[in-house]
Amino acid sequence: MNNRELVEQVLKMAGFDSPVEKEAGGIAYHKDRWGYVRGGQGELYTEQLAKKWVSMKRSGKTAAYFLTSAKKWYTPPRRIVDCSGLIVQAFRAKDPGYADRTANGFKSQFEKRGYISDIPETAGLAVWKSGHIGIYLGNGKVCESRGVAYGVVISDISTQKWTYFGKLRCIAYDDSFVVFKKENKPVTYHVYTVKKGDSLWAIARKYKTTISALAKLNELKRPSLIFAGQKIRIREETSK
Numbered sequence: 001m002n003n004r005e006l007v008e009q010v011l012k013m014a015g016f017d018s019p020v021e022k023e024a025g026g027i028a029y030h031k032d033r034w035g036y037v038r039g040g041q042g043e044l045y046t047e048q049l050a051k052k053w054v055s056m057k058r059s060g061k062t063a064a065y066f067l068t069s070a071k072k073w074y075t076p077p078r079r080i081v082d083c084s085g086l087i088v089q090a091f092r093a094k095d096p097g098y099a100d101r102t103a104n105g106f107k108s109q110f111e112k113r114g115y116i117s118d119i120p121e122t123a124g125l126a127v128w129k130s131g132h133i134g135i136y137l138g139n140g141k142v143c144e145s146r147g148v149a150y151g152v153v154i155s156d157i158s159t160q161k162w163t164y165f166g167k168l169r170c171i172a173y174d175d176s177f178v179v180f181k182k183e184n185k186p187v188t189y190h191v192y193t194v195k196k197g198d199s200l201w202a203i204a205r206k207y208k209t210t211i212s213a214l215a216k217l218n219e220l221k222r223p224s225l226i227f228a229g230q231k232i233r234i235r236e237e238t239s240k
Contacts (some may be wrong), residue, residue, distance in 0.1 A: 001094045002172040003124025007179060009090035010135045010143045013081060013152045026156035035073030035151045037066070040080030041100065042089045045073045069148050071210070078151075083132050086145040086152060087168070090135075103133035106123060110166025116157070119165040122180045127162045136179030196228040207234050210224040 011017075013031030022029045037045055039059040050066040053059075058066075073080055079091050084103045091098040105129045107113075116127060125136040127144075134144030140157045168174055192203060200223045204211045215223040217233055226232070 001091065001123070001170065003174060004177055005094065006087075006090050006124045006168070006171055007135065007137065007143075007177075009031050009093045010086055010152075013079075013086060013145070014090065014154055015152070016154070019127070022172050026159040027150065028154040029151070030154070032143070033078075033152045035070070035080045036082060036145045036148050037070045037073060037080040037186045038082050038148070039085075040082050041085040042079055042081060044077050045070070045080040046077045047074050050074060065129045065148070072149075073151070081145050081152065083145045084132065087126070087135065088134065091115070091170070103128065103131055106133055106168065107164065107166065109169045110164070113164050113166035113171055116165055118164040119157075120175065121182065122173060123173045124168075124171060124173060125165045126161075126168050127157065127165050129161055132160070134160070134162075137180050139180035139182045141180045182214070189233045190236055192232045192234055193226055194226050194230040194232060196227070198226065200224070200226055200232075202233060203234075210233065 013034045015030035018030045018032035021031040022030050030186070035045060037145055038054070038061055043049060047067075048063050050070065051078040053061070054063045054066050084101060084106060087106060088098060088100055106126060110126065119125065119127070119136060121136050121138050123124050127136050128144055134143075136142055136157070137154070142155050142160070143152065144160070145152045146155065192207075194203075200211050200214055202218070204214050211223055212222070214232060214234065217235070220226070
């Protein structure tokens with residue numbers, strides 16, 4: 001399986017091709033998304049199944065959880081996955097015998113990992129925090145089975161305290177593949193004409209920047225030596 005196929009499967013579970021039902025707090029809820037129930041692995045969640053899981057004490061949960069908190073997912077019935085079940089189910093689209101594992105179990109098998117602040121723009125990377133896992137889509141977006149109140153959603157990466165990213169074992173990665181692409185905004189500049197008596201320190205203070213930033217931008221080898229009539233470039237966002 002490659003990362004494109006992995007992402008295709010998790011996006012199906014997010015109902016990505018259906019309209020956005022609601023968007024709030026950095027989370028997009030698509031109309032046809034799958035639901036979340038702890039221990040779910042693609043089952044169609046019905047009241048009968050919920051009662052069966054109550055009798056089994058599945059995942060250590062009670063009747064209040066399966067029949068009240070998770071009731072929304074069987075009225076009407078939807079397919080369900082928990083956070084690790086989202087990834088397990090994606091693998092099972094190719095390999096029906098793929099073994100179950102937890103979020104922390106997936107993390108222990110990362111073939112490459114790093115801090116979340118250093119995550120590359122590659123869709124299909126796993127994002128992890130203790131007890132929870134999701135799939136990165138690019139441009140700060142994550143597909144995750146977030147919780148019983150949410151289901152499978154597309155969320156901003158900043159809405160969870162993710163710790164690490166990692167490459168999943170048995171996935172062939174195309175590192176250039178993304179779903180959401182970053183928009184590269186052109187850098188614009190304000191040009192300031194130096195007046196008699198000006199100093200780079202005073203110009204930096206006026207435009208809320210630093211001497212070192214101005215010196216680097218303008219390739220000034222001796223920042224203390226500027227002269228009247230000289231043109232100084234200032235990044236547009238600092239000149240407003």
